[in-house]
Amino acid sequence: MEINQILTERFPFMSIGILQSRLSWSIQLRWLAIVGFFLATITTKYIFELALPFETIWQLLVVLTVINLSYVFVLKIFKEFTFLYEIIFLTLHIVIDLIILTVLIHLSGGVENPVYLFYIFHVVLSSIVLPRWYPYVIATFVIILFSGLVYSEYTMIVPHYCIFNTDTHENLALIILVLIIFAVTVFITTYICTTFMKIFRQSKREIDSLNRKLVKADQQKTQFFQYSSHELKSPIVAIKSSIDGVIANYSDKIDERPLSVLKRASIRSTQMLNILKELLELSRNRTLAPQVYTEKVEINKILNQAIERETENADVKNIKFAVDIEKGDPYLTGKISDFEKIFDNLIGNAVRYNREKGEVKVSSESNNNLLKIVITDSGIGIPPKDLENIFAEFYRSENAKKVVNFGTGLGLSLVKQIIENYTGRIEVSSKIDIGTTFTIYLPIKGK
Incomplete structure (x- = not known):
């Protein structure tokens, strides 16, 4: 050692x-x-x-x-x-x-x-x-x-x-008295201070030991995510392909009731594949070493594309977009797919958990090389007791489960992880039945 x-x-x-x-x-x-x-x-x-x-x-x-x-x-x-x-x-x-x-x-x-x-x-x-x-x-x-x-x-x-x-x-008597009192004071002070430091050091050792165990457990969890997601993906893809093949080739020969069961099975297998995909993305981001990116990412362009991808889903519920994106092309270096995941998740949630004829506001502004993006919906909101856990893995609020009964609870955790990988931060505020606002802060290279 x-x-x-x-x-x-x-x-x-x-x-x-x-x-x-x-x-x-x-x-x-x-x-x-x-x-x-x-x-x-x-x-x-x-x-x-x-x-x-x-x-x-x-x-x-x-x-x-x-x-x-x-x-x-x-x-x-x-x-x-x-x-x-x-x-x-x-x-x-x-x-x-x-x-x-x-x-x-x-x-x-x-x-x-x-x-x-x-x-x-x-x-x-x-x-x-x-x-x-x-x-x-x-x-x-x-x-x-x-x-x-x-x-x-x-x-x-x-x-x-x-x-x-x-x-x-x-004065010999006075000198001896002073020296005795001085020596006792010095040793008592040393004893008190060293005793406190011994307690503190022992506490720190215990905290460090627990922290190492937590880190190890977290690594094991991540490894399990990676392994299980990888091993489960192939058989589920095979199952889905088989079901979709039966539906595509024999739907006219199958009764409506069993055909409906097959279609639901196909939908569920798609949802399962999405869960595995998010698990892989989450575990990959957790183990990803800091990298230096050279690819230029135009944030406004990716943000507009994410809005366009959700327009069809928004039209189904008569949800309107109010877009106020700052002019110019603020950019940073990174992976385009990372920012597509961020905006697809947040804008997708804003539409999914919104009310009929609701509204989704998307705005951006930059100041001192810091880009601020605000995504606000007029949906169901998040209960105060759930706000502190909203970015936790596999966590979904009770009112969200009532609106959409199937979900992984991994999306926001992945969003937060990606943003922090780019030294940014995300904040959330919400009121029940009024709506939710997500605010993202990202360092940019320029406009």
């Missing part, structure tokens, strides 16, 4: 992109810390007139500025780190920051200066980013740094810079 895969499993809430954003975020915070500390020293020197080694502090801030600039430079030059290097780089951030913070605390008052509480920020960050026992290593490192600083000032190994004119750094 590759090291990156192992690290990804141990850091389920992390990715290279997230780590890079954390690095950028820490760089920005470091700029704020540099500016804030510099302004604090200016205020301390000229307003409170404390005797601190300000020049040394400023030199250290310059060093921190150079380090931060180097971080910026590294991130810009080496844009693609491996996951392992991202973790190492972020860990170095934390360690270097802790060392510099310790020196700044020493130069600005040591144990007298509450700035040492800033250690907690790095403890929290390490608990979020690092796995298992590594945050406790950082926590221990923090305690060693601060305890070493306090001990060094107490024993005069390094000079103490006083800010309150007190002997706090020489």
